[in-house]
Amino acid sequence: MIRHRSLTAFALALLTSSLIASVASAQDATDIVRRTDALMAPQSFEARMTMDVDRDDGTHRTYELTLHRRDDNSLVLFLAPDIEKGRKMLRRGDDIWMSLPNVKRPVRVSARQSLMGGDFNNADVLRLSLVKDYTAHLDKLEGSTAVITLNARDRGVTYARVVARIDVATGIPVRYDYFTESGKYVKTLEFSALKVMSDGDSRPATWNMTNLVTHRKSVMRVVDMDRNKSLPDADYTLGRFSR
Amino acid sequence: MTARHTLTLLAASALTLLGAPAVAHAQWTEAIGLETAGYLRAEPYFFAVDDGASHEAGRFELQSSVAARPADILTISTDLALVLQADMGLQRGSGQHSLLINEAWVELAPGLGASVLIGKRRLPWGAGFADRPTDLLNPAPNPFEPSLLREGAWVVAAQWAWEVWSVDLVYSPTVDEASGGWPDGLHAGPSESIFAGRVAVTAAETDLSVVYTLEREHHRAGLTAARYVTDDLELHGELLVRDDSPFPIPDAPSLLTRMLEHDDEAPSVEALLGAHYYHPDLGLDVTAEVEYFGAGLTADDFDRVLELVQLASTLGVGAPTDTAAFGGANGGAQISALRQLYAIGQVRYVQFESDWQLGVGARVGLEDGSTVVFPSIERRLGDATTFGLGAFVLLSPDDAEFSLIPLQWAGFGRLTSYF
Numbered sequence: 001m002i003r004h005r006s007l008t009a010f011a012l013a014l015l016t017s018s019l020i021a022s023v024a025s026a027q028d029a030t031d032i033v034r035r036t037d038a039l040m041a042p043q044s045f046e047a048r049m050t051m052d053v054d055r056d057d058g059t060h061r062t063y064e065l066t067l068h069r070r071d072d073n074s075l076v077l078f079l080a081p082d083i084e085k086g087r088k089m090l091r092r093g094d095d096i097w098m099s100l101p102n103v104k105r106p107v108r109v110s111a112r113q114s115l116m117g118g119d120f121n122n123a124d125v126l127r128l129s130l131v132k133d134y135t136a137h138l139d140k141l142e143g144s145t146a147v148i149t150l151n152a153r154d155r156g157v158t159y160a161r162v163v164a165r166i167d168v169a170t171g172i173p174v175r176y177d178y179f180t181e182s183g184k185y186v187k188t189l190e191f192s193a194l195k196v197m198s199d200g201d202s203r204p205a206t207w208n209m210t211n212l213v214t215h216r217k218s219v220m221r222v223v224d225m226d227r228n229k230s231l232p233d234a235d236y237t238l239g240r241f242s243r
Numbered sequence: 244m245t246a247r248h249t250l251t252l253l254a255a256s257a258l259t260l261l262g263a264p265a266v267a268h269a270q271w272t273e274a275i276g277l278e279t280a281g282y283l284r285a286e287p288y289f290f291a292v293d294d295g296a297s298h299e300a301g302r303f304e305l306q307s308s309v310a311a312r313p314a315d316i317l318t319i320s321t322d323l324a325l326v327l328q329a330d331m332g333l334q335r336g337s338g339q340h341s342l343l344i345n346e347a348w349v350e351l352a353p354g355l356g357a358s359v360l361i362g363k364r365r366l367p368w369g370a371g372f373a374d375r376p377t378d379l380l381n382p383a384p385n386p387f388e389p390s391l392l393r394e395g396a397w398v399v400a401a402q403w404a405w406e407v408w409s410v411d412l413v414y415s416p417t418v419d420e421a422s423g424g425w426p427d428g429l430h431a432g433p434s435e436s437i438f439a440g441r442v443a444v445t446a447a448e449t450d451l452s453v454v455y456t457l458e459r460e461h462h463r464a465g466l467t468a469a470r471y472v473t474d475d476l477e478l479h480g481e482l483l484v485r486d487d488s489p490f491p492i493p494d495a496p497s498l499l500t501r502m503l504e505h506d507d508e509a510p511s512v513e514a515l516l517g518a519h520y521y522h523p524d525l526g527l528d529v530t531a532e533v534e535y536f537g538a539g540l541t542a543d544d545f546d547r548v549l550e551l552v553q554l555a556s557t558l559g560v561g562a563p564t565d566t567a568a569f570g571g572a573n574g575g576a577q578i579s580a581l582r583q584l585y586a587i588g589q590v591r592y593v594q595f596e597s598d599w600q601l602g603v604g605a606r607v608g609l610e611d612g613s614t615v616v617f618p619s620i621e622r623r624l625g626d627a628t629t630f631g632l633g634a635f636v637l638l639s640p641d642d643a644e645f646s647l648i649p650l651q652w653a654g655f656g657r658l659t660s661y662f
Binding site: 080081082083085086092095104105106108110112113114231232233237238239240243 | 308315350352355356358364365366367369393402403405409410445469470471475521523628662
């Protein structure tokens with residue numbers, strides 16, 4: 001009888017400690033991802049970027065753009081090449097619109113659609129907050145790097161699962177592996193080339209996206225980023241975007 | 244093309260091509276948020292008209308837009324085009340050139356989402372692609388222009404945009420345009436102006452708007468909606484209720500309207516329903532729309548118009564129903580809807596990888612089979628140049644609506660260099 005009670009107590013303790021560890025792991029993971037969000041996608045910022053898209057014929061195309069964010073809204077303005085000048089995209093919450101200078105009418109676009117035919121999709125650039133879109137679980141530590149599994153909070157999120165490798169101390173991302181709902185491993189995003197930006201923070205300036213389905217690559221380079229700059233709130237409204 | 248035209252074009256080209264980029268890259272431009280863009284475009288046209296004759300035409304356009312935002316509260320923008328047209332053949336003389344004001348406006352945004360805009364501006368209201376019944380501010384789109392870009396109107400427009408809401412109030416007087424958008428006279432009286440208001444909101448992933456317009460003492464009220472129902476399929480619709488039924492042939496003789504017993508003052512409805520599908524992997528972009536004009540001619544009325552046209556032709560007097568007018572303010576054509584029901588479709592095959600874009604658009608009169616088809620092909624050449632070919636082919640049965648257009652087909656080339 002005593003032996004049975006001891007076993008029950010031991011099992012309960014094990015379960016409780018396992019639950020506590022799991023909650024702590026989720027909490028730790030969320031804290032780490034939150035640090036990454038604060039660094040890579042602060043609540044308000046302006047970034048100047050270039051995007052190189054590899055093409056099947058061996059050539060590549062380069063786009064210049066500015067990315068603006070304020071709270072849950074983002075705006076992308078294309079600066080180059082000349083042929084794409086004036087193209088812009090707005091994200092408000094779950095909705096994304098695109099406007100072309102020669103049409104003017106904003107058209108809704110899907111978050112999953114490819115950005116300019118490259119391997120980044122619209123959400124990769126416009127929907128940057130990981131904490132809002134995913135729940136985090138700490139899988140393991142590899143030295144100073146945490147391996148965290150991010151599971152989409154709902155089916156509207158572009159990738160069902162992301163395995164993120166993040167430096168624990170700084171929150172600087174090292175690598176994200178993207179998986180679909182069926183578990184297919186589709187893309188890898190690798191971060192490199194730490195650079196001190198205008199706001200004084202060090203961030204990876206080169207983001208290499210490898211598409212494992214098309215076997216192509218696209219590279220985003222952050223020329224500069226400043227969390228102290230952003231456009232006024234009204235610029236992120238559809239009313240202003242439509243004008 | 245005269246020597247004077249050539250010199251004007253070359254001088255303007257040199258000024259814009261060399262001047263604008265130089266200005267854009269100067270260091271001080273960043274401080275005032277200066278942005279420049281533009282293109283130089285050459286378009287040879289070939290027309291085959293009903294009498295069997297053919298015409299050639301040339302159109303050169305130098306477009307340049309400059310926008311400055313010296314402070315968050317102030318934006319100044321201009322979009323000008325120098326256009327040279329030679330031997331338009333149908334309704335224009337040869338060697339005309341003009342400077343067009345596409346847009347020229349100043350906007351003051353003092354904060355809290357409020358802004359006031361004064362000038363000429365394209366304000367794209369409505370949810371439709373090929374046409375937008377609730378867009379009463381801009382002239383109808385030019386069917387020769389693949390993007391169906393509208394011309395814009397002179398306005399004083401106030402907007403309050405907050406989160407997912409926006410409220411617009413617009414006043415637009417009648418402006419006499421001497422040529423190509425240059426204002427000549429202004430008629431600001433209530434009976435010569437448009438007062439418009441719009442409330443737009445995004446709710447449940449749907450873009451909704453309610454529009455009211457008082458246009459030259461006539462009331463119009465409209466609703467628009469657009470929503471993605473799957474990742475790639477958007478549905479949209481517009482409904483406009485108006486307290487009049489404008490006769491579909493502009494400037495028609497009163498004898499004709501009396502003969503057809505057309506009641507201009509009867510209420511009428513315009514509606515558009517459509518779908519837009521984009522398949523990202525295939526690069527396939529499809530739009531299909533159906534449009535209804537309540538004030539359009541019925542089959543009986545149209546037959547009587549046709550009899551009148553044939554009579555006028557026999558008597559050698561001008562027909563009142565030339566529905567195509569080439570060489571409009573933007574150098575293109577206008578097709579007015581005479582009947583009530585149309586289907587409009589466009590299929591584009593966009594290949595980012597190989598830089599090709601194939602497209603075909605069509606407008607079909609569902610009551611008589613009148614059909615206009617616009618096939619086009621475009622190739623991107625590097626980062627700044629595109630080359631395209633297009634055509635405008637009428638496949639209208641005899642005695643059907645589009646048979647009134649004095650044209651069999653038109654073809655054009657388009658070489659555009661962006662800067």
